[in-house]
Amino acid sequence: MTIIFPSAAQIDEAAALLDAGQLVAFPTETVYGLGGDAENAEAIARIYAAKGRPANHPVIVHLAPDADPGYWVRALPADAQKLIDAFWPGPLTLILQRASHIPAAVSGGQDSVGIRCPSHPVAQKLLSAFAARRAGTGGQGGVAGPSANRFGHVSPTTAQHVRDEFGGAVHVLDGGAADVGIESTILDLSRGFPALLRPGHVSPQAIADVIGVAPRLPDGTDATAPRASGTLKAHYATRTPLALLPFASIEPLLAAHDRASAQKIALVARASSAGDWARAPQVHFVAAPEDPQSYARELYGLLRALDRANVGRILIEKLPESAEWAAVNDRLGRAAAAFEGENGE
Numbered sequence: 130m131t132i133i134f135p136s137a138a139q140i141d142e143a144a145a146l147l148d149a150g151q152l153v154a155f156p157t158e159t160v161y162g163l164g165g166d167a168e169n170a171e172a173i174a175r176i177y178a179a180k181g182r183p184a185n186h187p188v189i190v191h192l193a194p195d196a197d198p199g200y201w202v203r204a205l206p207a208d209a210q211k212l213i214d215a216f217w218p219g220p221l222t223l224i225l226q227r228a229s230h231i232p233a234a235v236s237g238g239q240d241s242v243g244i245r246c247p248s249h250p251v252a253q254k255l256l257s258a259f260a261a262r263r264a265g266t267g268g269q270g271g272v273a274g275p276s277a278n279r280f281g282h283v284s285p286t287t288a289q290h291v292r293d294e295f296g297g298a299v300h301v302l303d304g305g306a307a308d309v310g311i312e313s314t315i316l317d318l319s320r321g322f323p324a325l326l327r328p329g330h331v332s333p334q335a336i337a338d339v340i341g342v343a344p345r346l347p348d349g350t351d352a353t354a355p356r357a358s359g360t361l362k363a364h365y366a367t368r369t370p371l372a373l374l375p376f377a378s379i380e381p382l383l384a385a386h387d388r389a390s391a392q393k394i395a396l397v398a399r400a401s402s403a404g405d406w407a408r409a410p411q412v413h414f415v416a417a418p419e420d421p422q423s424y425a426r427e428l429y430g431l432l433r434a435l436d437r438a439n440v441g442r443i444l445i446e447k448l449p450e451s452a453e454w455a456a457v458n459d460r461l462g463r464a465a466a467a468f469e470g471e472n473g474e
Contacts (some may be wrong), residue, residue, distance in 0.1 A: 156304030162274030
């Protein structure tokens with residue numbers, strides 16, 4: 130399917146809406162963002178209200194490729210500049226100490242701020258057009274952009290996903306399906322050492338290769354870590370109950386499911402694991418992508434499709450506990466955590 134990207138006039142219209150303090154949903158290489166002027170406290174409040182997002186949960190500021198990241202932070206450490214040079218534009222968010230002139234609302238009231246430069250061409254055109262409008266006003270045209278969905282639910286990777294969430298209440302720029310499919314890696318550099326807060330497409334090893342030291346990995350013991358997007362225990366949740374389990378624990382649940390039930394049970398697993406269960410009459414089977422990049426790209430669309438499939442429950446085969454699967458495991462684990470207690474765990 131060929132996607133016709135927004136015209137220059139449509140980009141300018143969206144930039145004008147941002148300049149007026151309104152919201153615009155826009156594509157990035159990770160997921161679609163719900164954007165507002167990052168220096169306008171009223172626009173930021175509109176983002177929180179639209180999503181139903183807690184006011185203490187920070188949002189990420191998206192910058193145009195030629196923007197000055199130093200404007201947003203107290204200081205830009207050498208390691209931050211190295212990472213910017215290596216991975217921007219791209220799916221890496223850096224957490225740094227917030228400059229005093231940047232509204233605290235964008236950071237959930239914290240002293241830190243998350244910034245990134247997306248690589249999607251539509252996002253870049255929008256950010257550049259908005260920055261041009263802000264030129265001469267003292268602002269820089271950064272766009273606060275959490276995922277364009279209701280808080281805690283499955284993130285959107287297409288324009289239609291955004292419309293499914295908000296109807297016509299939000300202006301949407303259509304840039305096709307997101308290529309990466311899961312949110313950016315978040316790396317904290319605000320405390321004098323690198324710490325991974327959210328895994329993503331940019332791996333800890335890739336970060337270590339650039340700055341010469343491996344980031345601390347999240348293990349639940351880092352009490353001083355700043356709050357960051359997508360790091361709550363339960364997040365990315367379907368509306369249908371979901372469990373993430375080893376296949377050996379899934380089989381008894383499939384066997385116990387009432388064949389006469391009006392609703393099938395969904396199974397997402399590798400074809401090699403599923404065996405005859407893939408053809409069982411009470412099972413709605415989806416073959417899991419075999420590699421991490423494909424799984425990440427398809428994940429949120431798959432979860433949204435299962436929410437529409439009239440299944441009573443979603444069972445997902447647990448993935449390997451290896452570095453290349455960390456980001457997908459993180460998203461699935463948080464989705465399943467929303468239903469803990471319902472899953473018999």
